[in-house]
Amino acid sequence: MSNTAPPPPPTEQTPPLSRARLWWEIAIVLALGLGQSAIYAIVALAYRLSSEVALGDQSTTLNPSRSDREFFDLLYQLLSITFALAPVLLVCYLLWSPRKPHLASLGLDGTRVGRDIGWGVGLVAAIGIPGLALYLAGRAAGLFVAVQPTGLGDFWWTVPVLLLSAARASLQEEFVVLGYLFTRLRQLGWGTWPIIVATSVFRASYHLYQGPGAFIGNLAMGLLFGYLYNRTGRLLPFLVAHFLLDATIFVGYPWAAATWPALFGLPG
Numbered sequence: 443m444s445n446t447a448p449p450p451p452p453t454e455q456t457p458p459l460s461r462a463r464l465w466w467e468i469a470i471v472l473a474l475g476l477g478q479s480a481i482y483a484i485v486a487l488a489y490r491l492s493s494e495v496a497l498g499d500q501s502t503t504l505n506p507s508r509s510d511r512e513f514f515d516l517l518y519q520l521l522s523i524t525f526a527l528a529p530v531l532l533v534c535y536l537l538w539s540p541r542k543p544h545l546a547s548l549g550l551d552g553t554r555v556g557r558d559i560g561w562g563v564g565l566v567a568a569i570g571i572p573g574l575a576l577y578l579a580g581r582a583a584g585l586f587v588a589v590q591p592t593g594l595g596d597f598w599w600t601v602p603v604l605l606l607s608a609a610r611a612s613l614q615e616e617f618v619v620l621g622y623l624f625t626r627l628r629q630l631g632w633g634t635w636p637i638i639v640a641t642s643v644f645r646a647s648y649h650l651y652q653g654p655g656a657f658i659g660n661l662a663m664g665l666l667f668g669y670l671y672n673r674t675g676r677l678l679p680f681l682v683a684h685f686l687l688d689a690t691i692f693v694g695y696p697w698a699a700a701t702w703p704a705l706f707g708l709p710g
Contacts, residue, residue: 461630467536468626475529476618479648486651490587497653498584505607505692506593515594519603523610530613533622548621549676561674562682569666570687573659580655587653591695601693608688616680619645619664620671638668 459467469477490500508518538544543551549558580586594600619641627637642664649656667680 459629464626464630468623471529471532471536471618471622474532475526475614476644476648480644480650483648483650487653490651490653496584497587498581501588501590502652503590503593505591505604507595512595512597516597516599516603519594520606523603523606526610526614530617533617537622537625547625548617549674550678554676555678558676558678559682561679563686565666565670565679565683566686566690569663569683570690573663573687576655576659576662580653580659583655585653585655585658587651589652589695591692604692605689608685608692611688612681612684615645616667616677616684620667620680621677624668624671634672638665638672641668 472478472480490497493500505519507515508522509515534545537547539546545551577586577589581588592600592604594603623641623644624637627640632640642661645664645667646657646659646661649660667683671677671680
């Protein structure tokens with residue numbers, strides 16, 4: 443009687459996704475997060491443009507308070523941030539490789555971390571200064587609504603929550619717009635520049651609630667991010683850059699706007 447174990451059954455190869463299945467998958471991923479935001483932003487812009495109040499005299503709040511009771515405001519903020527990351531987890535699941543590094547297709551392989559972070563910091567200066575100039579010019583021209591980065595009270599948890607919100611925006615947008623859409627659109631046979639332009643227009647669309655000027659600014663940011671991501675294939679620099687930009691806006695902007703309200707088009 444032989445003690446030799448029977449050979450394992452042959453490994454089944456996962457069939458490639460059909461084009462129809464890929465498009466359905468993309469639609470579901472976007473509907474769960476940024477695609478939904480884009481639709482709401484377009485409707486919000488139509489509402490603003492049809493209002494009797496001039497666009498330049500309107501305002502929007504990026505991180506509004508969710509309750510007049512401090513504990514529940516904090517709880518709602520944390521729940522909102524947590525559930526907003528569900529599309530990120532879904533994207534990671536869909537792009538997960540059984541072999542390590544599991545997200546190597548996004549350049550998240552644990553190598554060159556310091557270099558990637560350095561590139562991300564460098565991108566902040568390249569985007570942040572022109573972005574601020576564009577916003578101020580857009581406010582003067584009436585193309586931007588007045589953006590209030592936070593409507594939260596002055597609590598011990600305000601800054602940590604704003605930093606978590608910046609991290610949420612970075613993870614959600616860059617994993618979906620750069621990492622996921624670039625991968626899937628390539629699988630659909632799209633060329634490099636159609637992907638860069640399409641993802642940039644999409645990125646700009648869910649910022650339309652801030653006015654047409656926000657569309658222009660985020661379109662430019664998307665084109666730069668898309669071009670560089672296509673060249674490097676590494677997602678970490680853009681996660682770092684996006685986080686630092688939003689953290690600066692959410693935490694630093696209120697101080698600057700309070701110090702120089704006329705410059706930002708806010709009442710003194």
